[in-house]
Amino acid sequence: MYPRAVVERARATGLDIIAVTDHNSTENAGAVAEAAAGTGLVVLPGLELATEEEAHILGLFEAGTDLGPLLAVVYENLPDVPSKRSFVKDQVIVDAEDGVTGFNPHCLIGATRLTVYEAVGLIHGHGGLAVASHIDREAFSVISQLGFIPPDLELDAVEVSPLMTFAEALAAFGPHTAHPLVRFSDAHRPEEIGRAAMEFLLARPSLEEIRKALAGREGREVHPS
């Protein structure tokens, strides 16, 4: 995680808003937001929650939200790990200058004991938007893990990966879900930032505006980029 590289790459690819959604943690979002100060880039904090069913759900929150309480619940529900855990060295906690300030000791690559319903409830309970991650992918999607998108799961949107075009996604998934469809980069490396994006028509670059755009309310809109 290199906040400065993330911000540079986001600006270079013409993005105005990004969300930082690390697996099961939000601890590096603040550093990215700080690195973006003065650049015009808006950074929203978030996470990609791994549910008990091993489906991934994105939680996106308003800038400046105190996600401590939410994170406590997530960490509490992650598996306890044996003392031999060489993966911890990869779980860096960074500052805005790309400096490593610590290591996250939790099993972030694991699945929580939260069901998809609990995960969505937790995200909503802290004012966030819940988006089913990469539903087109064979692994870790609500469709791969549950067989379908539960109609009573209160998602704010469903996401497809860059692996398909938005048109292909609409054709494949549009008829099967009432939720708005989005397509984002799911960037795990700086060079992947900006490979997919959505265009929003908003009054200001905030989560509340994005929420309205996804719902098609009050003249706010969302379109494929």
Added chain:
Amino acid sequence: MKLTDLATRLDLKVFAAEGKLDRPVAGGYAGDLLSDVMAHAGKDDLWVTIQVHPNIVAVAVLKELAGIVLVNGREPAAETVERAEKEGVPILGASAAAFELVGRLHGLGVKGS
């Protein structure tokens, strides 16, 4: 029993780490939820699964598994093969479904830990 013996006896395809088949198999574990395998598989177990994505290699390394057998004729993703070669994790394949393959393994003396 060695992994190479099992591969021969069950006519398994070898997708990765062909040079690492000369290792003992202590038992077997079947499962497709990575969290479940991480919680319950034992060292030197042979893992039977349909999952083909690269994270299966990480799980195999973490749990020190003997290897992975993909069932239902599934083939590993390219990145999975790459990682498996790098980490020395054997990935094999069977056309049979998990239930059938586990039965055959059990018959050859590979039991659950």
